[in-house]
Amino acid sequence: MSIPANLSRGLHPVTLTRQGLPAALEELAARVPKDVEFNWPISERLDLETSVALHIYRIAEEAVGNAIKHSEADKITIELQTISASKVALIVSDNGIGFRLRDGGEGMGLQNMKYRASVIGAALKITSARGDGTVVKCTLPLRRGRGAYANG
16 A cells, blocks of 8 residues: 555655755745745755754644634745754744634644654744734754754
């Protein structure tokens, strides 16, 4: 039994392995059925362990999926941003209707994003308010050395 191409690509994006996280996020932005913009300075390089990059990619995928399903946004932005020599951030934002954050009442998607961030030692912050859209920001510490991830 063969796995359909879209399903197998979804299990582990080939672009992520071959070309890295920025290329995979750019591909994600291009394939969703909404106007999604991806921002990352071409001159910057980001080297991440494949497992770390996959968690970041999945956080972006979940945030974009939530924006498409729930936000009524007409613009979604995926951005990778170098915060410092030791930190990088993934930011997914939309100009949609927003939502009220509830303590402990979030759905599986938000729980999955929080879990993925914790696994890689990242901080996940979600800000949203009715009428103001939503911003998902995942800040990842960059470390050098064996078994870690590096910016270089």
